[in-house]
Amino acid sequence: MSFTNNNIQYSPAEAGGGGKQEYTITVYTENHIGLLNRIAILFSRRKINVESLNTSPSEVEGIHRFTIVINEVEDVVRKLVRQIEKQVEVLKAYYNTTDEIVWQELALYKVPTDEIAEKVKVERLLREFGARAVVIRKDYTVFETTGHREETDKLVQVLEPYGLIEFVRSARVAIIKASSGFHEKLKEFERTAPGAEVKENEFLGKQDEVFTM
Amino acid sequence: MKDSATIAKSGKETKTPNTSSAVQGQTVRVSGSIAVLEAFIAEEVDTIFGYPGGAIMPIYDALYDYQHKLNHILVRHEQGAIHAAQGYARASGKVGVVFATSGPGATNLVTGLADAMIDSTPVVCITGQVFAHLLGTDAFQETDVINITTPVTKWNYQVTDATEIPEVLAKAFYIARSGRPGPVLIDITKNAQLQQFDFAGYKRCAYVRSYRPKPIVRQEYIAQAAAMINEAKRPFILFGQGVILGKAEKEFREFVEKSGIPAAATIMGLSALPSDHPLHVGMLGMHGNYGPNLLTNECDVLIAVGMRFDDRVTGRLDKYAKQAKVIHLDIDPAEIDKNVKTTVPVWGDCKETLPLLTSLIDQKVYPQWLQRFKDCMQEEEKACINAELNPTTEQMTMGEVIRELNDLTGGNAIIVTDVGQHQMVACRYAKFKQSKSNITSGGLGTMGFALPAAIGAKLGAPDRTVIAIIGDGGFQMTIQELGTIMQSEIDVKLLILNNQFLGMVRQWQQLFHDKRYSFVNITSPDFVQVAKGYGIAGKSIAAREELRSALSTMLQHKGAYLLEVMVGKENNVFPMVPQGCSVSEIRLR
Numbered sequence: 008m009s010f011t012n013n014n015i016q017y018s019p020a021e022a023g024g025g026g027k028q029e030y031t032i033t034v035y036t037e038n039h040i041g042l043l044n045r046i047a048i049l050f051s052r053r054k055i056n057v058e059s060l061n062t063s064p065s066e067v068e069g070i071h072r073f074t075i076v077i078n079e080v081e082d083v084v085r086k087l088v089r090q091i092e093k094q095v096e097v098l099k100a101y102y103n104t105t106d107e108i109v110w111q112e113l114a115l116y117k118v119p120t121d122e123i124a125e126k127v128k129v130e131r132l133l134r135e136f137g138a139r140a141v142v143i144r145k146d147y148t149v150f151e152t153t154g155h156r157e158e159t160d161k162l163v164q165v166l167e168p169y170g171l172i173e174f175v176r177s178a179r180v181a182i183i184k185a186s187s188g189f190h191e192k193l194k195e196f197e198r199t200a201p202g203a204e205v206k207e208n209e210f211l212g213k214q215d216e217v218f219t220m
Numbered sequence: 221m222k223d224s225a226t227i228a229k230s231g232k233e234t235k236t237p238n239t240s241s242a243v244q245g246q247t248v249r250v251s252g253s254i255a256v257l258e259a260f261i262a263e264e265v266d267t268i269f270g271y272p273g274g275a276i277m278p279i280y281d282a283l284y285d286y287q288h289k290l291n292h293i294l295v296r297h298e299q300g301a302i303h304a305a306q307g308y309a310r311a312s313g314k315v316g317v318v319f320a321t322s323g324p325g326a327t328n329l330v331t332g333l334a335d336a337m338i339d340s341t342p343v344v345c346i347t348g349q350v351f352a353h354l355l356g357t358d359a360f361q362e363t364d365v366i367n368i369t370t371p372v373t374k375w376n377y378q379v380t381d382a383t384e385i386p387e388v389l390a391k392a393f394y395i396a397r398s399g400r401p402g403p404v405l406i407d408i409t410k411n412a413q414l415q416q417f418d419f420a421g422y423k424r425c426a427y428v429r430s431y432r433p434k435p436i437v438r439q440e441y442i443a444q445a446a447a448m449i450n451e452a453k454r455p456f457i458l459f460g461q462g463v464i465l466g467k468a469e470k471e472f473r474e475f476v477e478k479s480g481i482p483a484a485a486t487i488m489g490l491s492a493l494p495s496d497h498p499l500h501v502g503m504l505g506m507h508g509n510y511g512p513n514l515l516t517n518e519c520d521v522l523i524a525v526g527m528r529f530d531d532r533v534t535g536r537l538d539k540y541a542k543q544a545k546v547i548h549l550d551i552d553p554a555e556i557d558k559n560v561k562t563t564v565p566v567w568g569d570c571k572e573t574l575p576l577l578t579s580l581i582d583q584k585v586y587p588q589w590l591q592r593f594k595d596c597m598q599e600e601e602k603a604c605i606n607a608e609l610n611p612t613t614e615q616m617t618m619g620e621v622i623r624e625l626n627d628l629t630g631g632n633a634i635i636v637t638d639v640g641q642h643q644m645v646a647c648r649y650a651k652f653k654q655s656k657s658n659i660t661s662g663g664l665g666t667m668g669f670a671l672p673a674a675i676g677a678k679l680g681a682p683d684r685t686v687i688a689i690i691g692d693g694g695f696q697m698t699i700q701e702l703g704t705i706m707q708s709e710i711d712v713k714l715l716i717l718n719n720q721f722l723g724m725v726r727q728w729q730q731l732f733h734d735k736r737y738s739f740v741n742i743t744s745p746d747f748v749q750v751a752k753g754y755g756i757a758g759k760s761i762a763a764r765e766e767l768r769s770a771l772s773t774m775l776q777h778k779g780a781y782l783l784e785v786m787v788g789k790e791n792n793v794f795p796m797v798p799q800g801c802s803v804s805e806i807r808l809r
Contacts (some may be wrong), residue, residue: 036430037429037430040378041366041367041370041376041377041378044367044370045370048370048371052371085557086554086557086558089553089554089558090554092553092554093552093553093554095374095375095395095428095430095431096375096430096431097430098429098430196429200427200429202429203387206380206381206384208352208355208380209352209380209381210351210352210353210380210411211352211353211355211356212353213353214353214354
């Protein structure tokens with residue numbers, strides 16, 4: 008008697024049916040310490056790379072909003088979003104394809120001031136990209152633009168020959184096109200059951216004052 | 221405020237404060253540690269499993285004065301504490317409670333947390349933590365317990381200020397027991413345990429705004445499901461632990477009996493419906509019964525109640541019940557469509573949804589369809605069950621031990637199993653008359669689970685006989701808990717089925733790896749002598765003639781007893797759905 012174990016087949020290309028595409032996940036949560044990790048490990052557990060992650064207080068006090076961008080097939084994203092929503096401190100989670108959202112990323116560029124001052128072409132480029140000067144100093148100037156990834160990337164390439172010193176880009180922020188109503192729900196939610204205050208560790212840095220073993 | 225006045229005058233805290241005045245709207249000045257114990261009393265905790273250490277000493281100090289109210293079981297290892305708490309929870313339906321210290325004490329809980337998470341067991345663990353000002357300094361016995369345990373807890377929280385304790389513990393118990401239950405860990409820094417604060421009484425929690433323990437029942441889905449069931453020709457019910465966790469055994473039985481549909485259990489669902497119920501057709505899964513596996517791929521409507529389509533149940537998914545419409549009743553919306561696409565999702569607590577469904581379905585019988593299950597059972601009996609239960613071999617089989625045991629207990633005992641061949645045999649053949657009788661590590665497959673879980677089960681159900689069935693391998697993984705049995709005088713029966721191998725791995729090596737027996741040949745100490753060292757009576761037998769009397773001696777013995785039964789070394793568990801195969805490819809031999 009013997010069993011052959013050749014029934015196990017795996018072809019990653021076929022797994023999951025539809026192809027991978029970019030999804031933007033929006034999560035409304037309590038403002039609690041440790042929740043970032045609790046959400047992040049849902050991705051890492053499945054070995055999904057997070058392309059972009061933004062977390063910030065929402066328009067309603069006490070409620071935070073996460074915007075997470077990943078590349079995956081829809082079936083995986085749907086299950087993942089259910090797992091996110093299952094977390095005790097998560098109020099609501101959505102996922103959207105890129106055409107269902109309006110999104111922006113902010114980018115900052117630091118370039119030598121004399122380069123811009125001297126070269127007319129640079130000035131024209133910055134205008135073309137709609138860049139605004141945030142800080143102008145003798146030695147360097149910081150510009151900002153907002154836009155999609157390709158646009159902000161493009162300006163990096165363009166500025167490179169003119170001595171780009173530093174570049175940074177924010178995570179994606181996105182508005183869901185069909186989200187009317189949730190704002191009201193959130194406010195109602197906070198009004199009827201206000202969130203608990205965050206309790207931080209007030210003892211760090213007070214080693215000398217307080218305790219012994 | 222008499223109490224606080226006394227405290228102020230004497231300059232020393234009264235150890236067990238009169239917290240009843242706090243209930244009357246006044247506050248009492250207490251330590252964080254006392255607030256923890258008062259929370260336990262308000263939550264009707266009667267038993268704590270734990271192990272002290274530096275960072276949880278203030279709580280243990282407070283516990284000294286609460287011994288008359290709270291029974292603390294000193295285990296021998298924190299893993300033992302949490303498995304015991306799991307056994308307690310599974311046998312009693314209540315929340316299991318654990319104390320452990322920081323660092324290694326807390327990390328030793330991780331296996332049990334993972335086990336409780338995957339098997340939805342309500343457990344609240346309190347871990348001590350270093351002083352808040354030392355967090356992040358690599359202090360003695362500091363580990364980042366919150367982050368280590370995040371993936372294996374339903375919820376966790378670190379307390380650094382005693383004023384948070386009443387509310388956080390109320391939340392912990394509520395989250396652990398409500399909805400789909402699970403483990404919760406609360407990490408309390410030592411300063412918070414020591415801190416005196418104005419305790420305003422304990423209020424149980426019934427609402428957390430971001431947490432929906434159960435989805436709203438959707439009447440249209442109930443109606444759709446009922447219509448589908450009423451039209452079905454060959455419907456089949458799969459039931460899991462959700463029935464037990466939802467305390468819906470009666471509702472489930474009424475549903476089964478009115479519908480007339482054959483029902484099979486997952487390993488976690490066993491005992492939710494009595495084994496001898498005429499519509500109970502056996503167990504699902506890799507080593508489940510022949511009919512339930514085979515006929516999954518022939519039914520036209522599959523009704524899953526409180527189960528999660530684990531891969532050990534479904535086998536190869538792309539060949540699983542493709543012909544059937546699937547109705548899935550589950551309290552956890554994330555389970556719907558997770559593994560098997562559902563035709564009708566019946567979200568909700570099955571204690572609510574089952575009666576609604578029962579009221580809409582027709583009273584029916586399916587004699588021909590049920591006969592198919594019976595025919596399959598006959599085939600299975602011929603091919604493997606008879607040889608297992610009534611063997612002609614010289615050496616004993618695990619199955620015949622279980623058969624004799626059924627005879628002697630009448631199916632009334634709680635059977636706690638470890639992991640491996642003996643687990644599959646016990647779950648296949650043990651008879652269960654009442655719910656919460658089968659306690660095993662289902663999802664995680666934690667060897668070493670049974671011995672501590674049996675201790676907890678006995679404390680959770682003191683009036684019932686608790687029998688731990690354990691292999692020679694798993695027994696040695698948590699063998700130290702014999703010390704707990706000795707010290708706390710726990711009346712558990714330990715039945716070791718010794719095949720002198722890590723049997724399940726050996727079986728796979730035989731079947732799938734050309735009999736290359738790589739490190740499965742395990743030697744064991746003289747278990748009876750070991751037990752004797754712990755003051756536990758015991759016996760080892762190898763001859764069939766002794767089996768019945770030895771089992772009967774074990775059951776009649778007052779107090780703990782260890783019986784080792786030597787069984788055939790290279791017996792295999794059949795039937796079997798080989799990994800990567802469809803359930804219809806189940807093999808009888």
